[in-house]
Amino acid sequence: MEAVELLRVLGNKYNAEILRATNEPKSAQELSDELEIPIATSYRRIEELTEAELLELSGREFSEEGRRTKVYRRNIDTLKVSFEERQIDVEAEDRPDEENSLADVWRDLKAE
Numbered sequence: 001m002e003a004v005e006l007l008r009v010l011g012n013k014y015n016a017e018i019l020r021a022t023n024e025p026k027s028a029q030e031l032s033d034e035l036e037i038p039i040a041t042s043y044r045r046i047e048e049l050t051e052a053e054l055l056e057l058s059g060r061e062f063s064e065e066g067r068r069t070k071v072y073r074r075n076i077d078t079l080k081v082s083f084e085e086r087q088i089d090v091e092a093e094d095r096p097d098e099e100n101s102l103a104d105v106w107r108d109l110k111a112e
Helices: 003-011 015-021 028-035 039-051 097-111
Strands: 055-062 068-074 076-084 087-094
Touching: 003 015, 003 076, 003 087, 015 028, 015 039, 028 039, 028 068, 039 055, 039 068
Parallel strands: none
Antiparallel strands: 055 068, 076 087
């Protein structure tokens, strides 16, 4: 994704808050409740962030109602933006695979 488009995605209302909140896997409903945003907005922003490859489907968990729901987690830790020589550059630092794997194991243990 081009730098300008990535910045546009990040500039949309709630997207940065969703990325901050998804250090651990969360469902659209959990994000809606935590960030106090409409559920439809939560789903739209999740789709936008997923398409931009900033958020990823982490798996499925059981909700409090006993339904399996999709949970999402950000797949980046850091974004660096630079403005040099009339160019905009955005560099994303991915989350280490080990951190993602450990989070998966911990989440599975908590579910048992």
